Amino acid sequence: MNRISTLLIAIALPVAFAAPSIAQEGKTLGTVENGNTTTVFKAADSRDIxxxxxxxxNEFASQHPNVASELAHNPALINDDAYAKKHPQLGAFFSAHPEIRESMAANPGNYVAIPPRPGE
Incomplete structure (x- = not known):
């Protein structure tokens, strides 16, 4: 019995450590076809984030969920100075963290996501 337990642990341990790296290789999660357009959904690769x-x-977004939601639905607002003036906390955040604003503008999906609707 001890040999079997040891063998199972010897097999399971390397697999457990390898699983996250396998998931980061861009595993295809699914595809959607609409007319002649095919959208391929792949697992996120967080190594470049x-x-x-x-x-x-996320700390800012948790304190200002309405602003975070609006940016998720319309990422173009990230570079909209008029929007930042309407939300002084966001303007102050972007002034203190211009590198985050630049990164968000380049890759908004890394920072803002539309939460699923109830039942999705």
Whole structure:
């Protein structure tokens, strides 16, 4: 019995450590075809995301959920100075963290996501 347990642990442990790296290779999660357009959904590769910037943004977003939601639905607002003036907290955040604003403008999906509707 001990040999079997040891063998199972010896097999399971390397597999457990390898699983996250396998998932990061862009595994296809699904596809959607609409007419002659095919959209392929792949697993996220978080290796190129600056987790410090993401954590800083998430702290702001949790304190200002309406602003975060509006930016998720319309990422063009990230570069809209008039919108930032309407929301001084966002303007102050972007002034303090211009690198996050630049990164968000380049890749908004890394920072803002539309939460699923109830039942989705």
């Amino acid at each position: 600056d987790t410090h910037k993401l954590k800083t943004w």
